[in-house]
Amino acid sequence: MINLTLEQFSLYAVILSCAVIFLGGTIRRLRHRQLRRSRRRKFIRCRICGLAYTDYSAARDPECPHCGRLNDRGRTRRLG
Template identity: 35%
Template sequence: MIELSLTELAAGAIGIAMVIVIFFEWVSRWSNRNAERRSLRKRVSCRLCLLVVEDEGRGRIFHCPHCGGENERGRNKSLG
């Protein structure tokens, strides 16, 4: 039989509770980080009016809902 004093039992309970809290904190941060990455992938900026919107479309051309301008998704490396 295992003999524990009250202080050992309390220290063990506090230690286990701290491990559980740290684990759930890590899972929460990981989940929020992934949600932010998914949101950033959907974010599109209009090059004419500088409106930033989240768009679910998969096409290469994005039509701005504010000014109606056509914009390419991703980085445009051409000048002008």
């Protein structure tokens, strides 16, 4: 049999509930970050004509529907 006082039991209950809340918040933040990242990969702005469009294909360099230029998906590190 486990001997616990009321104070010990309430302390364990508070610690456990805080741990569950912390883990839930962490998981929620990770899922939200992943969702934002996937949305950012679908949103593309053409570097030539400036048209903003969404592309759901798996192509690495989708073609702009307005001017036909190939654009990089996501953030680019090019200077020009």
